[in-house]
Amino acid sequence: MSIETHIEKVVETPGILVVYWANGEVSNYPYLYLRDNCPSLSTIHSNGQKLIETSGINPAISPENTTLTEENEVQIDWSGEKHSSLFSAQWLFDHRLSKAAIAERHAKRNAMDGKVLWDEQLNNNLPAGDYAAVSASNEALCVWLEQVRKYGFAILRNVPAEPGMVCKVVSLFGYVRETNYGKLFDVKTTVNPNNLAFTSLGLSAHTDNPYRNPTPTLQLLHCLQSSAVGGNSIVVDGFKVIADLKAHSPQMFHLLSTTPVTFRFADQYNHIKRTETIIGLDVFGEVNAIRFNNRSVQPFEVDEDHMTAFYAAYQYLAKLIDDERYFVQFKMEASDLFIVDNERVMHGRSAYDGTTGQRFLQGTYADRDGLLSKLSVLKRDLARLVKSA
Amino acid sequence: MSIETHIEKVVETPGILVVYWANGEVSNYPYLYLRDNCPSLSTIHSNGQKLIETSGINPAISPENTTLTEENEVQIDWSGEKHSSLFSAQWLFDHRLSKAAIAERHAKRNAMDGKVLWDEQLNNNLPAGDYAAVSASNEALCVWLEQVRKYGFAILRNVPAEPGMVCKVVSLFGYVRETNYGKLFDVKTTVNPNNLAFTSLGLSAHTDNPYRNPTPTLQLLHCLQSSAVGGNSIVVDGFKVIADLKAHSPQMFHLLSTTPVTFRFADQYNHIKRTETIIGLDVFGEVNAIRFNNRSVQPFEVDEDHMTAFYAAYQYLAKLIDDERYFVQFKMEASDLFIVDNERVMHGRSAYDGTTGQRFLQGTYADRDGLLSKLSVLKRDLARLVKSA
Numbered sequence: 109m110s111i112e113t114h115i116e117k118v119v120e121t122p123g124i125l126v127v128y129w130a131n132g133e134v135s136n137y138p139y140l141y142l143r144d145n146c147p148s149l150s151t152i153h154s155n156g157q158k159l160i161e162t163s164g165i166n167p168a169i170s171p172e173n174t175t176l177t178e179e180n181e182v183q184i185d186w187s188g189e190k191h192s193s194l195f196s197a198q199w200l201f202d203h204r205l206s207k208a209a210i211a212e213r214h215a216k217r218n219a220m221d222g223k224v225l226w227d228e229q230l231n232n233n234l235p236a237g238d239y240a241a242v243s244a245s246n247e248a249l250c251v252w253l254e255q256v257r258k259y260g261f262a263i264l265r266n267v268p269a270e271p272g273m274v275c276k277v278v279s280l281f282g283y284v285r286e287t288n289y290g291k292l293f294d295v296k297t298t299v300n301p302n303n304l305a306f307t308s309l310g311l312s313a314h315t316d317n318p319y320r321n322p323t324p325t326l327q328l329l330h331c332l333q334s335s336a337v338g339g340n341s342i343v344v345d346g347f348k349v350i351a352d353l354k355a356h357s358p359q360m361f362h363l364l365s366t367t368p369v370t371f372r373f374a375d376q377y378n379h380i381k382r383t384e385t386i387i388g389l390d391v392f393g394e395v396n397a398i399r400f401n402n403r404s405v406q407p408f409e410v411d412e413d414h415m416t417a418f419y420a421a422y423q424y425l426a427k428l429i430d431d432e433r434y435f436v437q438f439k440m441e442a443s444d445l446f447i448v449d450n451e452r453v454m455h456g457r458s459a460y461d462g463t464t465g466q467r468f469l470q471g472t473y474a475d476r477d478g479l480l481s482k483l484s485v486l487k488r489d490l491a492r493l494v495k496s497a
Numbered sequence: 498m499s500i501e502t503h504i505e506k507v508v509e510t511p512g513i514l515v516v517y518w519a520n521g522e523v524s525n526y527p528y529l530y531l532r533d534n535c536p537s538l539s540t541i542h543s544n545g546q547k548l549i550e551t552s553g554i555n556p557a558i559s560p561e562n563t564t565l566t567e568e569n570e571v572q573i574d575w576s577g578e579k580h581s582s583l584f585s586a587q588w589l590f591d592h593r594l595s596k597a598a599i600a601e602r603h604a605k606r607n608a609m610d611g612k613v614l615w616d617e618q619l620n621n622n623l624p625a626g627d628y629a630a631v632s633a634s635n636e637a638l639c640v641w642l643e644q645v646r647k648y649g650f651a652i653l654r655n656v657p658a659e660p661g662m663v664c665k666v667v668s669l670f671g672y673v674r675e676t677n678y679g680k681l682f683d684v685k686t687t688v689n690p691n692n693l694a695f696t697s698l699g700l701s702a703h704t705d706n707p708y709r710n711p712t713p714t715l716q717l718l719h720c721l722q723s724s725a726v727g728g729n730s731i732v733v734d735g736f737k738v739i740a741d742l743k744a745h746s747p748q749m750f751h752l753l754s755t756t757p758v759t760f761r762f763a764d765q766y767n768h769i770k771r772t773e774t775i776i777g778l779d780v781f782g783e784v785n786a787i788r789f790n791n792r793s794v795q796p797f798e799v800d801e802d803h804m805t806a807f808y809a810a811y812q813y814l815a816k817l818i819d820d821e822r823y824f825v826q827f828k829m830e831a832s833d834l835f836i837v838d839n840e841r842v843m844h845g846r847s848a849y850d851g852t853t854g855q856r857f858l859q860g861t862y863a864d865r866d867g868l869l870s871k872l873s874v875l876k877r878d879l880a881r882l883v884k885s886a
Contacts, residue, residue, distance in 0.1 A: 123805070136801040140808050145796045156763050157693050157792040161701060163815030167808065205801040213798070283675035288870065304546050312550060320866045322711035368780040374545050379873040380866055384780060391757040391774050403546040407534045409602070412525040412594040416512065419529050419556065426552030477709045477769055481677065484768040 113201040118182055120174050127182070127200055135204045139169050143186060145203070146193035214392070223452075224258050225348035227434045234436065236263040239445075242280060250486040253281055253479055260449035261343050261436070267330055269442040274330040274470045277445060282478020285324045287317070288378045295329065295469040297462050302375040304403055308336075308467075311403075313344040313429050313456035316473070318399035319371035321382045324473030327450045331440035335465030342456045343436045343448060346398035349428045350387055353421075360421035365389050367418055370406040371399065381406075386425070388451070397451040400429065429454060440469070449476065502590040507565050514563065516571070516589055524593045528558050532575060534592070535582035603781070612841075613647050614737035616823045623825065625652040628834075631669060639875040642670055642868055649838035650732050650825070656719055658831040663719035663859045666834060671867020674713045676706070677767045684718065684858040686851050691764040693792055697725075697856075700792075702733040702818050702845035705862070707788035708760035710771045713862030716839045720829035724854030731845045732825045732837060735787035738817045739776055749810035754778050756807055759795040760788065770795075775814070777840070786840040789818065818843060829858070838865065 114130035125142060127135045144162050146152075151160050172187040182195045204210075237252035242264065255262040267273050274292055278284050284291050298306045305311065317323050329341075354361040365387035372381040388397030410418045428434065440446070448455050450473070460467050503519035514531060516524045533551050535541075540549050561576040571584045593599075626641035631653065644651040656662050663681055667673050673680050687695040694700065706712050718730075743750040754776035761770040777786030799807045817823065829835070837844050839862070849856050 124801075138801070138804050138808070141797070141804055144808075153693060155691050155693075156761070158794065159693075159792075161815065161819070162791050162794075162808075163812045163819060165812075167805075167812060203796055205799070205804060207800045207802075210798050210800055283677075285674065286672035288672075288867065302544050304542060304544075304548075322714060322864060322866070325711060366780070372545070377874060378870045379877070380870045382866075391755070391772065402551050403548075405547065405551075407592055408530070409599050410594070411596045411599055412513075412527070413596075415527050415530055415594060416556075419527070419533075419551075423552045423554075423556060426550065430550070430552060475711060477711070477771075478677065481767045481769045485766060488768070 113197050115176060115180050115182065115197045115200070118174055118176050120171055123168075123170070125171070125174065125182075125184070129201075133204075135200065135206065135209075137200070137203075137205060139171065139184075140165060140167055141205070142184060142193060142195065143169050146191070147195065147199065148191070148193060150191070151193075218394075222258070223260065223347065225351060226259060226345050226436070227348055228432065228436065230259070230345075230436050231438075234263055234438070235259050235261065236265060238265055239267040239277070246486055246490060249280060250483065250490060253483040253486070256447055256449065256479060257483060260345065260347070260452035262447055263438070264445040264447070265443065267443050267445045269330075269332045271332065271470060274328050274445065274472045277328060277330070277447075278472060278474045281482040282326075282474050285326075285473040285475055287320065287324065287473060288380075289471075292470050292472040295471055296467060303373075308339075308460050308462045310459035311456045312426075313342055313454035314401040314403065315346070315399055315450050315454055316401070317373075317450070318384070318401050319373045319380045319382050319404050321384075323382075323399070323450065325449065325451055325476040326447060326474040326479065327455070327471060328445060328447045328474065329440075329455070329469050329471045330445040331442055331469050333466040333468035334439070334441050336460045336462055336467040337464040338458050339460030339467045340437050340439050340458045341446065342458070343446070344429055344434045344454045344456075346400065346429075346452050346454055347395055349425065349434055350395050350398060353425055353428060357421070357424070359417075360424055361387065363414075363418055363421045364425060365395075367408075367410060369399075369408060371401060371404045372406050373404055386422070398454070399451075400425070400454060402426065451476075502586050504565060504569050504571065504586045504589070507563055507571055509560055509563050512557075512559070514560070514571075514573070518590075522593075524589065524595065524598075526589070526592075526594060528560065528573075529554060529556055530594075531573060531582060531584065532558050535580070536584065536588065537580075537582060539580070540582075611647070612649065612736065614740060615648060615734050615825070616737055617821065617825065619648070619734075619825050620827075623652055623827070624648050624650065625654060627654055628656040628666070635875055635879060638669060639872065639879060642872040642875070645836055645838065645868060646872060649734065649736070649841035651836055652827070653834040653836070654832065656832055656834045658719075658721045660721065660859060663717050663834065663861045666717060666719070666836075667861060667863045670871040671715075671863050674715075674862040674864055676709065676713065676862060677769075678860075681859050681861040684860055685856060692762075697728075697849050697851040699848035700845045701815075702731055702843035703790040703792065704735070704788055704839050704843055705790070706762075706839070707773070707790050708762045708769045708771050708793050710773075712771075712788070712839065714838065714840055714865040715836060715863040715868065716844070716860060717834060717836045717863065718829070718844070718858050718860045719834040720831055720858050722855040722857035723828070723830050725849040725851055725856040726853040727847050728849030728856045729826050729828050729847045730835065731847070732835070733818055733823045733843045733845075735789065735818075735841050735843055736784055738814070738823055739784050739787060742814055742817060746810070746813070748806075749813055750776065752803075752807055752810045753814060754784075756797075756799060758788075758797060760790060760793045761795050762793055775811070787843070788840075789814070789843060791815065840865075 116128045119126045125137045171184045173185040175183045185192045235255035241248035370383045390396040500519045505517040508515045514526045560573045562574040564572045574581045624644035630637035759772045779785040
């Protein structure tokens with residue numbers, strides 16, 4: 109046991125247990141917190157779910173007795189109930205409640221979940237997997253899913269150019285999100301399209317379905333035919349673009365992350381709309397989403413004093429997104445598939461000439477929760493394999 | 498035409514078109530905004546999608562000429578491009594950009610989307626529909642979906658007590674959200690459950706899957722067998738509880754809407770977690786979600802100086818949720834189904850005695866976007882019917 113996780117002594121003070129570590133650090137734990145998180149099986153079910161009602165704990169709960177055991181564990185016999193809690197030094201260390209310790213753990217998690225921002229340089233080293241490999245091997249699947257997590261984008265090659273395969277790829281890691289476009293949808297030129305995607309027009313890079321709440325967090329596109337001239341696929345890392353925009357103008361970043369914008373889709377059978385910021389921030393104030401789709405955006409409702417500044421920010425963002433320095437570009441051939449994190453990476457295409465041949469893709473939506481869960485379980489299981497080898 | 502939507506005159510000023518209304522009001526429209534939202538078919542496709550790139554418009558765009566037409570429309574011939582825009586007085590009125598006009602429209606939309614908060618009084622008047630009726634009639638379906646929108650909760654009776662029907666009900670308005678629990682899941686006592694839902698224990702009211710991002714926004718539960726003693730269903734309006742908590746203590750409301758909390762679910766095949774506030778706020782600062790599940794919540798990461806205050810807020814919230822004054826309670830009989838907005842209405846059950854009989858439900862998840870879209874289209878189509886009658 110390292111010195112920093114060795115407990116020197118514990119002292120009961122009113123409302124708070126004070127732990128003195130061997131390295132001189134001192135940590136405070138409210139009794140209520142300790143009772144609520146008691147690791148005993150009568151508090152936490154073996155499946156990890158909490159069995160007690162937090163609301164039922166007396167907020168003034170205190171120990172009858174506190175002992176530092178031979179094994180350097182802290183045993184608390186609670187006053188007023190026949191229950192004891194046993195906390196390992198490691199658990200207490202991992203749950204220190206100083207601002208610094210919490211910030212340190214947060215930074216560590218962020219580093220582990222590290223996303224790699226990218227621009228056109230990624231063209232030299234496209235994240236890609238092989239369908240046969242990821243279908244057959246947990247290691248290969250783990251590597252491919254880790255690329256998706258890290259870059260918000262990855263290619264999968266040699267996916268048999270058969271209808272429906274795009275959903276089969278989803279089943280490797282999660283579940284299809286069905287929408288009004290179906291379980292999957294065909295992307296090709298159609299007559300009277302309800303969506304410009306189903307024309308041969310170029311589409312500047314965008315996120316899909318910002319008008320939908322919840323927006324699908326993953327999109328997959330699989331190429332079944334590719335004989336038309338043009339129609340290059342383009343993907344752009346929205347988080348990289350936002351980072352550069354923020355460096356250029358914190359004011360623009362502020363406007364785009366606080367101003368509500370409405371997105372809308374309507375046809376004979378659907379009427380879907382959502383009002384949200386273009387840049388999404390999580391509870392820590394960190395960027396967690398971009399919603400950008402100039403086709404479905406509605407007239408801005410920004411007051412006359414701020415409209416010009418908002419347009420300047422919007423146009424600046426749109427121009428970055430349309431700047432080739434950020435483009436990863438490739439021509440999808442039959443049996444190529446790519447996946448994007450639809451809240452991070454925008455996708456688009458150049459126009460194609462439908463008179464020169466066919467361009468036929470199938471697309472589907474899915475969600476990140478399944479993918480990240482699968483990735484986490486694969487990593488855990490592979491680590492166990494390594495350990496036991 | 499009413500006087501308030503009649504234009505008296507229009508005046509070009511630098512960067513801004515000024516509209517003088519017959520009632521004395523004055524409105525300002527930046528030229529960039531007007532060009533971007535030109536209603537011509539070369540700007541907006543007939544399917545409502547924008548065809549031009551906003552980033553491509555010259556921010557200094559100005560009119561060559563502006564005319565108020567005989568029909569009280571504003572025609573702008575743009576300088577530097579061969580394009581004219583024609584705005585009706587009604588469009589300009591509906592898009593006034595003063596702070597007051599924007600706030601007025603926002604309030605009007607909120608009123609139209611009005612949610613009705615409720616407590617135990619709703620027991621006297623349970624929102625409910627009949628399966629045969631909502632399957633056969635658009636009017637009945639519209640009424641039932643409107644109840645779901647308004648209360649975040651509704652019962653549907655006489656849904657044939659056959660496996661899989663819960664998904665068929667979803668197909669009336671939207672799409673099933675498949676998760677690791679399947680397209681649908683059985684809720685009954687099982688051996689070695691990975692989730693306490695699959696025991697006969699009571700479950701205090703909670704939202705489902707707060708550990709999942711995106712969390713499913715709707716849940717449906719359908720009763721196939723109900724012969725066990727106990728097992729009453731309980732639903733609680735989270736938005737009502739939050740409103741009362743906020744009235745009691747704005748400070749508690751602040752803590753619960755700004756403090757990140759982690760929810761987690763793990764078993765052999767899944768590892769899902771999410772960090773979010775318990776009370777969710779939208780971009781306008783209005784409550785748009787509650788995430789409350791004491792079983793999957795992880796040890797709070799609140800620093801030692803604020804932990805006690807956070808626990809006080811959490812316990813206060815949990816006690817309100819567990820207060821019968823907020824309970825709508827009913828015993829589900831075979832063929833009863835209920836739906837909840839899973840980001841608003843919590844559901845739970847009392848314990849039941851598995852030795853006295855069976856309790857067998859099937860559940861599934863779905864999303865609000867499909868339901869609200871269907872409701873909107875039904876309302877539009879029914880309004881047209883009324884008009885043409």
